[in-house]
Amino acid sequence: xxxxxxxxxxxxxxxxxxxxxxxxxxxxxxxxxxxxxxxxxxxxxxxxxxxxxxxxxxxxxxxxxxxxxxxxxxxxxxxxxxxxxxxxxxxxxxxxxxxxxxxxxxxxxxxxxxxxxxxxxxxxxxxxxxxxxxxxxxxxxxxxxxxxxxxxxxxxxxxxxxxxxxxxxxxxxxxxxxxxxxxxxxxxxxxxxxxxxxxxxxxxxxxxxxxxxxxxxxxxxxxxxxxxxxxxxxxxxxxxxxxxxxxxxxxxxxxxxxxxxxxxxxxxxxxxxxxxxxxxxxxxxxxxxxxxxxxxxxxxxxxxxxxxxx
Amino acid sequence: xxxxxxxxxxxxxxxxxxxxxxxxxxxxxxxxxxxxxxxxxxxxxxxxxxxxxxxxxxxxxxxxxxxxxxxxxxxxxxxxxxxxxxxxxxxxxxxxxxxxxxxxxxxxxxxxxxxxxxxxxxxxxxxxxxxxxxxxxxxxxxxxxxxxxxxxxxxxxxxxxxxxxxxxxxxxxxxxxxxxxxxxxxxxxxxxxxxxxxxxxxxxxxxxxxxxxxxxxxxxxxxxxxxxxxxxxxxxxxxxxxxxxxxxxxxxxxxxxxxxxxxxxxxxxxxxxxxxxxxxxxxxxx
Numbered sequence: 395x396x397x398x399x400x401x402x403x404x405x406x407x408x409x410x411x412x413x414x415x416x417x418x419x420x421x422x423x424x425x426x427x428x429x430x431x432x433x434x435x436x437x438x439x440x441x442x443x444x445x446x447x448x449x450x451x452x453x454x455x456x457x458x459x460x461x462x463x464x465x466x467x468x469x470x471x472x473x474x475x476x477x478x479x480x481x482x483x484x485x486x487x488x489x490x491x492x493x494x495x496x497x498x499x500x501x502x503x504x505x506x507x508x509x510x511x512x513x514x515x516x517x518x519x520x521x522x523x524x525x526x527x528x529x530x531x532x533x534x535x536x537x538x539x540x541x542x543x544x545x546x547x548x549x550x551x552x553x554x555x556x557x558x559x560x561x562x563x564x565x566x567x568x569x570x571x572x573x574x575x576x577x578x579x580x581x582x583x584x585x586x587x588x589x590x591x592x593x594x595x596x597x598x599x600x601x602x603x604x605x606x607x608x609x610x611x612x613x614x615x616x617x618x619x620x621x622x623x624x625x626x627x628x629x630x631x632x633x634x635x636x637x638x639x640x641x642x643x644x645x646x647x648x649x650x651x652x653x654x655x656x657x658x659x660x661x662x663x664x665x666x667x668x669x670x671x672x673x674x675x676x677x678x679x680x681x682x683x684x685x686x687x688x689x690x691x692x693x694x695x696x697x698x699x700x701x702x703x704x
Numbered sequence: 705x706x707x708x709x710x711x712x713x714x715x716x717x718x719x720x721x722x723x724x725x726x727x728x729x730x731x732x733x734x735x736x737x738x739x740x741x742x743x744x745x746x747x748x749x750x751x752x753x754x755x756x757x758x759x760x761x762x763x764x765x766x767x768x769x770x771x772x773x774x775x776x777x778x779x780x781x782x783x784x785x786x787x788x789x790x791x792x793x794x795x796x797x798x799x800x801x802x803x804x805x806x807x808x809x810x811x812x813x814x815x816x817x818x819x820x821x822x823x824x825x826x827x828x829x830x831x832x833x834x835x836x837x838x839x840x841x842x843x844x845x846x847x848x849x850x851x852x853x854x855x856x857x858x859x860x861x862x863x864x865x866x867x868x869x870x871x872x873x874x875x876x877x878x879x880x881x882x883x884x885x886x887x888x889x890x891x892x893x894x895x896x897x898x899x900x901x902x903x904x905x906x907x908x909x910x911x912x913x914x915x916x917x918x919x920x921x922x923x924x925x926x927x928x929x930x931x932x933x934x935x936x937x938x939x940x941x942x943x944x945x946x947x948x949x950x951x952x953x954x955x956x957x958x959x960x961x962x963x964x965x966x967x968x969x970x971x972x973x974x975x976x977x978x979x980x981x982x983x984x985x986x987x988x989x990x
Contacts, residue, residue: 414859438855441889443882446848450886453852456838457783457860461852476879479842480849484831 395551395588396493398529400425402536403462403491407433410541412460416440418447418469424493426464448473448481448488455486462540466499467492467508467550474514481546482520489540490515490548496587496638497670497679498552507670512586513643515548516616522547522569523616525586525637525645527559531613534560535567543569550587552638555676557591560611570617578608581694582626585636586612586645588676589664589685593636596690607694615645620652627657632697634662636685641665662693732775736938739806740770741990744966746802746815748987752980753816757827759983760964760976762799764902764935765869768959769796769803771941772867772898776949779835784862788853790838792846793871793900794828800836801825809835844877846870847897851887854895854954865894865949872916873905887954888927896948897928897956900935902963908974923956935959966990 407413407429414436421427421439430437440447444465451461463470470477470492481488492511499506516523524539524547526532532551539547563573575590576597583593590611597607608626612619627633633653635646646663653661666683673679680686744766751759772789780786791800798818805812810824810833817823824833828841838849850868857864874880887895899919903910910916924930929951933944941959948955964970967986970978 435859440886441882443879443886445844445879446851446882446886449845449848449879450852450855450883453849453854454856456849456853457856457862459856459859475842476845476848480839480845483839 395529395532395556396425396553398532398556399491399493399536399551400428402533404428404432406537406540407436410460412458413462413540414438414454414459415462415464416447416451416454417464418442418444420465424464424466424491444469445473445476448476451488452480452484452486455481455488456484460487460489460540462489462491464491464493466506467495467511468506471508471511471514477515477521477546478518482518485520485545487544488546490546492548492550494553495550496552497676497683498555500673500676500679503672504669509638509640509666509670510643511548511550512615512637512639512645513647516643516648520545521616523550524548524569524614525550526613527587527590527611528556530558530560530563531567535613538567539569552588552676555588557588559588559590559594567613569614570619571614572619572622573611574608574622575611576609578606578630580606580630581632581634581698582608582610582630583634583636583690583694584610584612584623584626584645584649586615587638589636589638589680592680592685592687592690595687596694599687599691600694605694605698612645612649615648618648618652620656623649623652624656627653627659632660634664634690634693634697636664636690638680638685639665641667660697662697664689664693733938733942736770736774739774740767740938743770743799743802743806745987745990746805746812747798748966748983748990750798750802750815750818751983754819755977755980756819757798758795758976759967759978760904760970760974761793761871761902762796763965763967764961764963765793765796765799765900766965767936767938767941768869768898768900768961769799771938771945772869773803773807775942776945777867782862784857784860784864786864788837788850788864788866790846790850790866790868791829791840792868793843793874794840796869796900797825797827797829800829801833804833804835807835843871843874844879847880847883847887850895851883851890851892854887854892855890857894858892865896868895868897870897870899872899872901872903872910872919875899875916875919876905876914884923884926884928892954893952895954896945897954899956899958900961901958902961903972904963904974920956920958927953929953929955930958931955932958932960935961936965
């Protein structure tokens, strides 16, 4: 994921000369280094100083530049108040690319695993939140967001693991629009990020026992696609959300906010409820924290049962 | 001295800095003093309308804002060929608003509506107010933003300068350290910081909470040009400013001020809310 992001960033640098990239000493890890190697004059490593990084970028934006802040999701949260009080309050054109989110930094353990950032960023006025599912979606979504979208965007990616979730998606990325990866009638699984792979695998297995599950990619978490959520709530009568993030305040909560207002139906949220831990691979952690295929299947069976009881 | 050789070396270098630069326009000092005194009166009058504003820390910033805004700041709509004024100590907003009214950027009738729900004048500066360059209020953020602006101006070949007014208490914030070191590394000579060194922070005197006497030395060893001056003397501020403008390094002016300046009952105390009668007397004397 980060390799793709780094390459896209470097190519965007050629298209728009106002793009500058800022990091707090994680240029290599975030792959912002690809941009640095091509445009050293438009790359700023501010040292290990995340709070300063964010406000420095805000100042650059105020002069008409298009700063892209690249950092680990976890440590960008250290500058939450700076994002809130300066960039967002002044609605400045700063893009935040947060890498190593969720369980993607598996080896580094809980200190590095951001499971709260969607929630933290979603509550800030003016800040849009996008979680691409895979490298293909990065290629579709990052250019329009950086070149055309004004104002702050929080763009959350992982590290390297990127199963081919949206390889066959032909549609253009649009803020506020979900994409249906697989249609279904009995339940809708709405997710964001690499865990959509578990949802897709689960839906194939559910098909074998006669349950037709739709899988929806809600990469634009804010603004959220309320129409698609309502449409599938009406159509399937049950929703499961899945995210590599806390169930408190993340995608699941955002979907629930729409559901309670527009068409209340039974819902289950799959996500983290604790801190992460170390493992050799991200896939192991996804399994361990109940976000693998079998956990999705189990949750679907529960919800579909509740649904039929009522 | 032998015991502290580095400090000695440092002090020597320090005094070597103070080369006075002759002032250009001698007549303007008087004018600036008059402007400052009008700004102070506005602030006191605003306090009569709303006793919740930070009076003491607004009064210590009056001359600093007066000299920047009325002698040095060049305004235009071009973000890189104009100067920027960032009030990082956003709680001195009343002094900034009073200066903006003096400059004709906001209606002076608006001043007495400060903090009213119908007023544009918010408790802390917001960019929706004409003449405000950064929304502030949370301490320690203005310098980083100012460095970004100064860097943006330089990268795009502009001529603008950036003035950041900070508090001394604000220097406690960790982000200030992050910012000081970055500006020095980038040698931003279009960046001037004025520290309103009034010796107080919210809960009391800086000496009691976290002494700040070492700060000018720290800024200096980190690569800044540091100038000290009397923050209520227009003449002293003017010398410091003109030196700072010619400096080839980022420059910090430590302007020694008196919290509550002009209201003798609260001068050099942490008191922000004197009685209304006391302030009325101060207005007559201002």
